[in-house]
Amino acid sequence: MSKFAALIFDVDGTLADTERDGHRVAFNRAFAEAGLDWDWSVELYGKLLAVTGGKERMKFYLSEFNRGFHAPADLDAFVAGLHAAKTEHYKAMMAEGKIPLRPGVERLIREARAAAVPLAIATTTTMDNVTALLESTLGPDSTRWFAQIGAGDIVPHKKPAPDIYSWVLDRLGMAAEEVIAFEDSGHGVTSAANAGIRRIVVTTNGYTIGQDFSRASVVLDNMEQPMVDLAYLERL
Ligand code: XBP
Numbered sequence: 604m605s606k607f608a609a610l611i612f613d614v615d616g617t618l619a620d621t622e623r624d625g626h627r628v629a630f631n632r633a634f635a636e637a638g639l640d641w642d643w644s645v646e647l648y649g650k651l652l653a654v655t656g657g658k659e660r661m662k663f664y665l666s667e668f669n670r671g672f673h674a675p676a677d678l679d680a681f682v683a684g685l686h687a688a689k690t691e692h693y694k695a696m697m698a699e700g701k702i703p704l705r706p707g708v709e710r711l712i713r714e715a716r717a718a719a720v721p722l723a724i725a726t727t728t729t730m731d732n733v734t735a736l737l738e739s740t741l742g743p744d745s746t747r748w749f750a751q752i753g754a755g756d757i758v759p760h761k762k763p764a765p766d767i768y769s770w771v772l773d774r775l776g777m778a779a780e781e782v783i784a785f786e787d788s789g790h791g792v793t794s795a796a797n798a799g800i801r802r803i804v805v806t807t808n809g810y811t812i813g814q815d816f817s818r819a820s821v822v823l824d825n826m827e828q829p830m831v832d833l834a835y836l837e838r839l
């Protein structure tokens with residue numbers, strides 16, 4: 604039986620299915636508001652998820668899927684402006700309670716809290732988005748349930764780079780061997796594994812099923828069947 608010192612959660616796709624009906628829709632609203640005719644379909648968005656990070660994803664879209672677009676001279680500022688608008692749309696959607704947590708997530712988080720197991724987050728998404736999701740699903744004080752939240756641009760390289768997991772481990776003052784990471788994507792698993800984390804629980808979703816999870820400990824459909832609880836995690 605192997606014990607653990609903390610649970611580190613990815614956000615998008617892991618805590619909640621935020622990509623298709625959350626981020627994608629928020630991007631499209633920001634594009635329409637800016638007078639752009641860009642429309643990220645469910646299918647196209649699956650391809651764009653090859654690149655993590657919203658600003659990086661927009662640049663990837665322009666370089667690979669919309670080469671004819673005449674971008675302004677200051678592309679970074681243009682993209683940053685669109686991204687800020689997208690974040691506002693995303694926050695508004697979360698405030699309306701548009702996206703629930705995935706099955707079993709709240710149960711596991713509450714069980715860990717009751718057992719005083721530290722919780723943390725390692726995500727590519729913007730901190731405002733993390734706060735908006737947590738507050739709308741777990742309540743107004745729930746960001747404080749997490750000992751560390753690593754999010755967005757605080758590290759130089761986003762997933763699949765290990766930076767965000769290394770940042771969280773540093774802040775927790777824990778070794779990679781002591782923690783369990785929860786992910787939904789191949790990029791997330793690569794990030795956690797390259798930070799030295801060996802126990803990685805994957806719950807797949809429509810966009811990530813079939814990706815390379817060879818470095819994960821276990822690959823599941825969700826956290827309810829089998830029931831992922833502390834007893835289950837101790838056996839990993
Ligand atoms: C999540 C992401 C994020 C969101 C958008 O990846 O790639 O970029 O799609 O968030 P992961 P921002 O679940 O692996 O962390 O627009 O705020 O960047």
Ligand code: MG
Nearest residue numbers: 613615616787
């Ligand atoms: Mg994810």
